[in-house]
Amino acid sequence: xxxxxxxxxxxxxxxxxxxxxxxxxxxxxLVLGGSYLYHGAPIxxxxxxxxxxxxxxxxxxxxxxxxxxxxxxxNLIVVPLVDAKLTRGAARKLVxxxxxxxxxxxxxxxxxxxxxxxxxxxxxxxxxxxxxxxLDASALVPEILPEIKDKKVTVTPxxxxxxxxxxxxxxxxxxxxxxxxxxxxxENGVTVLLKGPTDIISDGTKTFLNPKNLASMTVGGTGDxxxxxxxxxxxxxxxxxxxxxxxxxxNGKAGAMAQKKNGLHIVATDLLDFIPAAMRPFDRIx
Numbered sequence: 001x002x003x004x005x006x007x008x009x010x011x012x013x014x015x016x017x018x019x020x021x022x023x024x025x026x027x028x029x030l031v032l033g034g035s036y037l038y039h040g041a042p043i044x045x046x047x048x049x050x051x052x053x054x055x056x057x058x059x060x061x062x063x064x065x066x067x068x069x070x071x072x073x074x075n076l077i078v079v080p081l082v083d084a085k086l087t088r089g090a091a092r093k094l095v096x097x098x099x100x101x102x103x104x105x106x107x108x109x110x111x112x113x114x115x116x117x118x119x120x121x122x123x124x125x126x127x128x129x130x131x132x133x134x135l136d137a138s139a140l141v142p143e144i145l146p147e148i149k150d151k152k153v154t155v156t157p158x159x160x161x162x163x164x165x166x167x168x169x170x171x172x173x174x175x176x177x178x179x180x181x182x183x184x185x186x187e188n189g190v191t192v193l194l195k196g197p198t199d200i201i202s203d204g205t206k207t208f209l210n211p212k213n214l215a216s217m218t219v220g221g222t223g224d225x226x227x228x229x230x231x232x233x234x235x236x237x238x239x240x241x242x243x244x245x246x247x248x249x250x251n252g253k254a255g256a257m258a259q260k261k262n263g264l265h266i267v268a269t270d271l272l273d274f275i276p277a278a279m280r281p282f283d284r285i286x
Contacts, residue, residue: 002178002207007281009208010249013242014233016284017053027054027235030098030105031228032122033137034061034069036084038110041137041224043072044268045109048228050075051275052250054235057228058102060094062112085114091122103235104132108139109224116143123147132234134244136227140165150189154240156227158195174198174209182207191240193230195223199248203241210245212252216259221268226251229275246282253278 003009017026029049033042039061046059060079061069070078079097083090105126113119119139124147126133134154135144140161148155155165163169166184170177178200185192186204194200199210229251233243257277258270 001205002175002182002209005208005210005245005249010246011282013237013239013246014279014282015236016286019285024055024101027232028056028058028099028101028103029054029228029231029235030058030060030102030126030131031109031231032060032081032086032094032105032107033109033111033224034065035110035112036062036064037112039065039068040221040268041110043069043076044221044224044272045106045228045231046076047073047272048225048275049106049232049235051272052229052232052247052279054232058098060098083114085112086118086122087114088118088121091118091125095122095125100129102126102129102131104134104231106134106136106227106231108135108137109227111138113138113141116141120144120147123153127151127153132238132240132243134227134230134234134240136223137161142167145188148188148190152191152238152240154191154193154230154234154244156193156195156223156230156244158223162192162194170194170196174200178202178207178209191244193226193244193248195226199252201241201245201248206241208241208245208248210248210252212255214252214255214259216262216264216266217252217255219267222251222255222271225254225268225271225275250275250278250282 229247254274257274
């Protein structure tokens with residue numbers, strides 16, 4: 001089953017908000033990313049998660065980025081990673097200090113990984129806690145596939161990362177591209193969100209297309225924003241293909257609004273400004 005995403009579909013993927021809910025009940029999210037070079041990626045993801053309606057976001061960045069990350073926004077709860085890169089020691093330390101009641105986590109945006117065994121160890125620990133997990137960028141390496149097989153994990157590659165992870169380059173033809181995404185999602189028991197002019201989201205059974213065709217969204221950082229929206233959706237909807245589809249749809253609508261305002265001259269932070277407007281049609285209180 002391959003369907004284009006529409007408002008009438010997506011509205012069923014975004015739960016309503018309880019009028020009497022308390023802090024934390026609308027999602028607790030961990031964002032792990034960043035490096036000496038890519039300091040902005042986890043900030044974009046974290047603020048995107050907050051703009052999507054998450055109550056609490058814990059932004060874990062290397063210690064060299066802590067001061068600048070804290071200075072960027074008072075909305076961020078910043079957790080230092082003890083090393084400049086993800087090492088086994090840093091992963092063990094992080095496991096000991098992050099909140100036990102996390103709903104979801106997203107890993108990889110701008111993250112420098114020194115030891116892939118550390119990444120596998122961290123993934124295993126989060127999954128053992130039943131944390132809904134999405135992986136992006138540097139976390140998309142073949143070594144993780146045995147760890148995430150049949151574990152309701154979401155991966156969010158662009159075409160190059162898809163090839164690195166699964167060993168095949170997605171073709172340009174949309175139908176063939178969708179069939180390839182569906183194939184690898186089914187074989188690995190994961191949800192794949194392949195980013196592109198048309199996003200393709202599949203869990204191997206259900207497959208959705210999100211045609212954006214926004215020339216401006218090639219700018220760096222828009223994928224980091226998407227990762228934050230995915231994590232926010234996963235914190236409220238534990239069906240990954242639905243959460244990932246809703247995230248792609250909202251991210252695309254925010255991008256369209258940003259392009260309408262600024263033409264082909266947007267930056268990733270422009271999407272953050274428009275996420276609330278993109279989410280507003282789905283706002284429901286019960």
